[in-house]
Amino acid sequence: MESFDQKAHQIASGKSHTLILTVNGLVYGCGSNLEGQLGCTTEHTSSITPVLVEDISHIQMKYIAAGSFSASISKDQGSIYLWGSGTFGKFNTPHRVKKIEQKAVQVDIGNSFGMVLTEDRDIYTWGINNDG
Numbered sequence: 001m002e003s004f005d006q007k008a009h010q011i012a013s014g015k016s017h018t019l020i021l022t023v024n025g026l027v028y029g030c031g032s033n034l035e036g037q038l039g040c041t042t043e044h045t046s047s048i049t050p051v052l053v054e055d056i057s058h059i060q061m062k063y064i065a066a067g068s069f070s071a072s073i074s075k076d077q078g079s080i081y082l083w084g085s086g087t088f089g090k091f092n093t094p095h096r097v098k099k100i101e102q103k104a105v106q107v108d109i110g111n112s113f114g115m116v117l118t119e120d121r122d123i124y125t126w127g128i129n130n131d132g
Contacts, residue, residue, distance in 0.1 A: 004028070004050045014066030015111065020050055025060030027053040027072050035085035036092035037070050055093040056081055067109030078103030080116055100124050 006028065010021040017031030017038060028050035029038035039053035053072075062075035069084030072094070081094040102118035113127025 006050075010064055012064045012066040014070065014109065015068045017066060017070070019064045019066045019070055019072075021061055021064045021072070025062065025075055026057055027061050027064055029053060029070065035069065036090055037066070037068075037084035039070060039083040039092075039094050041092045053083070053094060063104075063106060065107045065109045065114075067114070068111045069109060069114075071107045071109055071114060073104045073107055078105065078119060080104045080107055082114070 006020070006022040006026070008020050009023045012019045014037060017029055017033070020028040022028070027039070030047050030050040031038070032046045033040065034045050038047060038051055039055065040051055056072065060075040061072045063073040065071045069082065072081045073079070074081070080097040080100060082097060083091045083094040100116060100118065102120050102122060104116050105119050106117040108115050113125065116124045118124070
């Protein structure tokens with residue numbers, strides 16, 4: 001088994017996966033990838049060793065969240081990136097959310113929903129609305 005030799009800054013555990021944000025701003029994931037929640041296009045449905053989310057590895061991240069899918073916020077502009085399967089669709093690799101133009105400071109992911117807090121203290125939500 002390969003070892004993970006990065007220093008962690010933050011961790012977030014989702015429904016069946018875990019994300020690791022390193023002190024260098026890189027995002028790694030391990031666990032299930034059945035719904036693309038590891039952010040990589042791999043033939044494997046899971047990974048016990050953390051794998052780098054390569055599509056955002058050129059962007060330093062400052063915050064991560066995991067639930068039924070995954071999210072991160074970039075350090076420089078506060079842009080939000082989402083990947084995995086949720087009510088917004090299925091993305092095997094990270095996609096930047098363009099509808100929220102304000103700088104994000106926090107994101108949280110639940111079971112088929114998400115919330116973002118912006119620098120201006122506005123809150124944006126999305127997802128299944130069958131429980132209000």
